[in-house]
Amino acid sequence: MIMLNKFIKIALSKAKKNSVDIPVCAVITKNNELIALKTNKREQNNDVSAHAEILALQEANKKLNNWRLDDCEMFVTLEPCPMCAWAIINARIKNLYFGSYDLKYGAFSCGLNLIKLANSKLSVFGGIEEEASNKLLDNYFKKLRS
């Protein structure tokens, strides 16, 4: 059994602790065990590529000593952007589960068809713990504006 809510909940609790950057957290699992967890650090690290997903992929690559993450799954609180989606596809992640939909820049919501382009077998599941994920982002942007 894959515990979807468990890993998204872990990601949400870690994302909340990120006060500078847009709160996003990505978890990678293998055989239902957490092998990588990273939050978005673009502002903190001054690194345009330091989205939670890229950092988590790098951590998992290091841990498994392989850029191919066969049989791994990713759980992320926000729908990945095209940069992260292409990295996830290239890493051979099997299943991707995310919380909030990103209707503006989300690689899947925007109909980019990256999976077809890459001839990838990635399965994508959106809207897990969606309400809590949306609330986390809303609170961040409300605070930013005030």
Next chain:
Amino acid sequence: MIMLNKFIKIALSKAKKNSVDIPVCAVITKNNELIALKTNKREQNNDVSAHAEILALQEANKKLNNWRLDDCEMFVTLEPCPMCAWAIINARIKNLYFGSYDLKYGAFSCGLNLIKLANSKLSVFGGIEEEASNKLLDNYFKKLRS
């Protein structure tokens, strides 16, 4: 005057020295001065995100202490993939110049319309030193097969 051939030629000469990975090299300039140069290291680093463009963006981010690379330009020997293209767009690179077209996975050749999606002002110019760029890749794949 922007010396297109000069920087692509520098990138080509560095890419040639890369024997493990697919030979690709990216250069970033600001005010016509080279501020970052990186080759593809996916295999060497066992890192799915370690394309030449991502590594060069990270180096330039570090050098300028900013994830926004305003007024910077990128020169790369091969057309960027969607991962790299989205990072280039997000970094606010002004002009992108590349050598070989990637008709299979190139973010621009494949008509993904990432620039429109991001409402970006990035200008893209392909086919600079195309013959030399193509030859470099052809030689690598020929050697790989034999």
